[in-house]
Amino acid sequence: MKKKLVLALAGVLIVAVAGWWWSGSGDRAASQAAKAPAAGRAPADGAPAALVTLATAERQDVPVTVQVNGSVVSLNSVDLRPQVTNTVKAVHVKEGQFVKAGQLLFTLDDRADQANLARASAQQKRDEATMADLERQYKRSQELVAQNFISKSAMDATLSQLEAQRAAVAADRAAVQSAQVALGYATLRAPIAGRIGAVNIYPGTLVQPTLSLVTITQLDPIAVSFPVPESNLQDLLAAARGGARIEALVPGRKEPLTGVLNFVDNTVDPQIGTVRAKAVFANADQALWPGQFVATRVTVRTLAGVTVVPAAALMMLPEGATLYVVDQAGTATRRKVQVLHTFGTKVAVSGLEAGERVVIEGSQNVRPGGKVRVDAKAAPPGTTGVTPGSAASSDTPAPRERA
Known part of the structure; x- marks a missing residue:
């Protein structure tokens, strides 16, 4: 009898504890549900606000540049040869020496x-x-x-x-x-100013017209030859008429060298679809050397007053390039734009006004007409802060994917 009474009391106690726990959980759930809209984690319609990073579109002048690899070539290079068969009497220069035009180089037996x-x-x-x-x-x-x-x-x-x-x-x-x-053939003088190459001729050497005595290469000024895609040919010709400036990026130098475009070839290479161009550079410090490969950058035209956004904002869809524009209320709208020019990590577009905010991170979670909230901690320099009316979150955003 006592055993049955103990079991009955234990059952009542278990039921009471379970009821108390269930009642407390319901109150906590109701409290959290009441607090969720205030924290900005779920709007009134129940759809969660996507966590994004925004950037503001800017208006600026964008130079359209073409950067290709070129090679340094001398404007003048002379292979000096004797005009008669004779014996060398004296050598007046050393290899690697810089000479002036008209300077005496060799004397033959006269x-x-x-x-x-x-x-x-x-x-x-x-x-x-x-x-x-x-x-x-x-x-x-x-x-x-x-x-x-x-x-x-x-x-x-x-x-x-x-x-x-x-x-x-x-x-x-x-x-x-x-x-x-x-x-006069017995004295050989420098026809141009430049640098002497290797000298393998010595007094007493028998020379003849088929033998090269030395090569003289002009170093200042000097030229850079580079190919330009045929799609930029008309812009290149217009730039040549206006005396376009060319930049040569030399390894080991922080600042690029600046030259003037002075030649565009009269034919396009049909094999690779490029046209050969040439620019002249001042080279008093011999920063450029004949045969050297350098990266060249030519500004063919300038897009004046265009809208610029980070390239990460673009989504390439079947209908074309699009991006998400966010208004002051935090509503995202998908908009189709036209890409004018891409440079570095930015892109110039049409169909967007300066000052509008675009999504650059988290667009995979955004839906047209949906709400967004800004991750202020993940925002890179130059992007917008927290959207008015929404709360900042320290959650780590999902990896960016194209919609």
Whole structure:
């Protein structure tokens, strides 16, 4: 009997405890449900507000640039060769030396040329003396003909001899000039200013026209040749007419070098669809070297006063590029835009006004017409803060996905 009484009391106690616990849980659930709208975690319609990061669209001028790899080329490069077969008498430069235009580089053995010039000069003087004697004879013949001491035919014979001698003197003068030219081949001077390459010629070396003595390369100014896609050809031609500035990004230098676009090729390479262009750079410090590869950047045009947003805001859908625009009430609206130009991490678009806020993180959870709440802690520099009327959350946003 006592055992049954104890079991009955235990059953009543268990039922009382269960009722008390159930009543408390219901009160806590009701309390949390009452607090949820105030915290901004669920709006009145029951749909949760998506956690997002916003950025504000800006208006600015955007330069349209084309960046490609180019190669440094010299504007002038001369392969110096002798014009005659001769022996090197003296070398006046060292390899790697900078020379000026007209500077003496090599001297060849000129003894034979000196002798030829002396012989031609002596022949010219002898014929000039003979010509002077014939001129005096012709002058006396004219006086004697006037006095009827000699016949006119004798005077004409003297004139013929004089004319022949004048021709001989003219030939002698040409021979002297030829000998001087040949003598000039014995000295080789720099035709341009530049840097000397390797010198493998020494005094006593027998050289001939087929042998290269040295190469002279101009370094200042210097040019950079680079290909430009044919889609940018018209913009490139317009930029060339306006004297576009070209930037060369040289490894090891913080600031790019600036040059002037001065040449666009007259044909497009059909194999790769590019056109060759060339820009000239001042190179007093030899930052650019012939054959070096550098990254070049040319501004072909400028988009004035366009709307710019982070590229992360764009969603590529079948109907085109779209993004979510959030109003002051925190409502997201999907809008179709047109991409004008992409540069770095930003993009210039049309169909959006400056000052409008767009979703750059968390768009995978946003629905058109739905509410959003801003994660202030996850907002990167330059993005908006907490949306008015909503609470900030420290929840970690989901990884970004394209809608």
